[in-house]
Amino acid sequence: MSGKAVAIVGMQWGDEGKGKLVDYCAEKADVVVRYQGGNNAGHTVVAKGKKFKFHLLPSGAPQEKEIVIGNGCVVNPKVLLEEMAMLRAEGIEPKLRISSTAHVIMPYHLLLDGMEESHKGKFKAGTTRQGIGPTYSDKAARFGIRIWDLLDKDILAEKVEKILPLKQYMLSSLGCEETLDFNAIIDVYSDYGQQLRSYITDTATFINNCLDEGKNVLFEGAQGTLLGIDEGMYPFGTSSNASALGVPAGTGVAPTRITSIIGIVKAYTSRVGEGPLPTELLDEVGNQIREQGHEYGTTTGRPRRIGWLDTVAIRYAKMVNQPNGVVVTLLDALADINPLKICTAYEQDGELVDAWPIQAEILAKVTPVYVELPGWGSRTEDEWLEIARQQDMDALPQEMRDYLAKMEELIGIPVYAVSIGPDREATINIKDVF
Numbered sequence: 001m002s003g004k005a006v007a008i009v010g011m012q013w014g015d016e017g018k019g020k021l022v023d024y025c026a027e028k029a030d031v032v033v034r035y036q037g038g039n040n041a042g043h044t045v046v047a048k049g050k051k052f053k054f055h056l057l058p059s060g061a062p063q064e065k066e067i068v069i070g071n072g073c074v075v076n077p078k079v080l081l082e083e084m085a086m087l088r089a090e091g092i093e094p095k096l097r098i099s100s101t102a103h104v105i106m107p108y109h110l111l112l113d114g115m116e117e118s119h120k121g122k123f124k125a126g127t128t129r130q131g132i133g134p135t136y137s138d139k140a141a142r143f144g145i146r147i148w149d150l151l152d153k154d155i156l157a158e159k160v161e162k163i164l165p166l167k168q169y170m171l172s173s174l175g176c177e178e179t180l181d182f183n184a185i186i187d188v189y190s191d192y193g194q195q196l197r198s199y200i201t202d203t204a205t206f207i208n209n210c211l212d213e214g215k216n217v218l219f220e221g222a223q224g225t226l227l228g229i230d231e232g233m234y235p236f237g238t239s240s241n242a243s244a245l246g247v248p249a250g251t252g253v254a255p256t257r258i259t260s261i262i263g264i265v266k267a268y269t270s271r272v273g274e275g276p277l278p279t280e281l282l283d284e285v286g287n288q289i290r291e292q293g294h295e296y297g298t299t300t301g302r303p304r305r306i307g308w309l310d311t312v313a314i315r316y317a318k319m320v321n322q323p324n325g326v327v328v329t330l331l332d333a334l335a336d337i338n339p340l341k342i343c344t345a346y347e348q349d350g351e352l353v354d355a356w357p358i359q360a361e362i363l364a365k366v367t368p369v370y371v372e373l374p375g376w377g378s379r380t381e382d383e384w385l386e387i388a389r390q391q392d393m394d395a396l397p398q399e400m401r402d403y404l405a406k407m408e409e410l411i412g413i414p415v416y417a418v419s420i421g422p423d424r425e426a427t428i429n430i431k432d433v434f
């Protein structure tokens with residue numbers, strides 16, 4: 001019998017707490033797969049009494065699971081080697097496979113990311129400057145370097161020789177004074193290839209074989225649905241499909257093999273970078289949630305923008321992902337906020353709309369309509385842990401249960417689990433995903 005294939009996806013603008021949940025669910029998985037994005041992501045996992053921050057490696061890594069970087073990802077080999085070394089320093093040998101067809105973030109992509117952003121003015125996305133967009137652009141233009149190309153110096157040199165003059169021209173015309181050194185790039189990147197050689201393989205065949213053998217596979221989304229290149233708020237997002245739609249294309253696993261989809265919903269809204277955010281809180285309440293939720297970018301350290309929970313946006317993410325259930329995270333970060341607000345609909349030109357507008361220019365003009373609910377005061381981290389140990393939703397404060405019930409009613413997806421603290425133990429599980 002085929003194994004289970006479960007996808008975990010962010011239902012908002014990223015940073016929903018996917019790392020913790022992937023780590024939590026990875027216990028019952030045999031394989032954990034990243035299917036899109038690169039080291040623009042930042043997943044914090046607290047495991048084995050330690051805090052791990054991953055940008056590229058799948059979050060199942062500390063549990064010594066088989067981990068896969070799929071073909072839909074873009075890879076900065078330097079970052080990857082550093083994260084592998086970090087795991088080894090903890091006595092964990094990464095059981096890693098990297099798709100030979102994943103694309104490589106090259107030095108010119110890093111430079112172009114910054115230069116293009118500066119050029120875009122008000123249309124800039126506020127990228128993480130990790131070269132993600134320029135690498136995916138080259139992939140689509142069929143001008144990219146794939147991981148496999150790093151294994152043969154001659155092949156790499158032949159391709160880079162064609163690409164470099166064009167990139168140099170683009171950089172110079174955008175005002176960049178840096179000169180790209182052909183020989184240094186070939187030496188450094190073919191050395192990366194040698195260091196990664198034993199991990200590079202046909203991951204689509206590997207994952208499909210695992211499923212054929214009855215193994216459980218967890219697909220770990222990075223960013224969030226509303227940042228996706230096709231499904232998100234263009235152009236204020238990232239360059240890959242950050243929803244469940246990205247799983248088949250980014251792994252070579254057919255849509256019919258995916259057995260369930262779990263959406264991760266943060267109890268409020270956050271985002272980094274530019275673009276309209278209807279429920280944004282630019283006041284003390286926003287600051288308080290930011291501090292309580294430690295809402296600073298894992299990759300960039302930037303303070304995240306904070307807003308009330310937006311169920312119009314989540315209903316759209318529901319349509320795109322069709323999740324079987326959601327996990328609600330960071331409820332503890334709403335401590336001492338009273339009243340709490342949930343956006344139920346938008347007002348646009350005097351009319352009530354409950355559909356996501358798709359276009360950023362329209363989203364910028366809507367006014368959120370809210371329902372107010374009482375807050376639940378505060379608890380210490382230990383008190384939350386004590387509540388979680390009971391594994392019973394009735395142990396949660398009544399106001400929190402009311403908040404969750406309202407949310408469930410507004411988004412129409414059952415809550416499978418709630419997270420009330422950063423530790424793996426601070427989770428109340430209602431329904432197993434495997």
Ligand code: IMP
Pocket residue numbers: 013014015040041042125126127128129130131132133222223224227236237238239271272273274
């Ligand atoms: P890029 O992915 O670096 O090109 O950035 C594009 C947009 O996506 C920017 O608004 C970033 O702040 C945002 N972004 C990229 N990765 C993440 C993430 O992991 N969490 C939240 N936002 C992200």
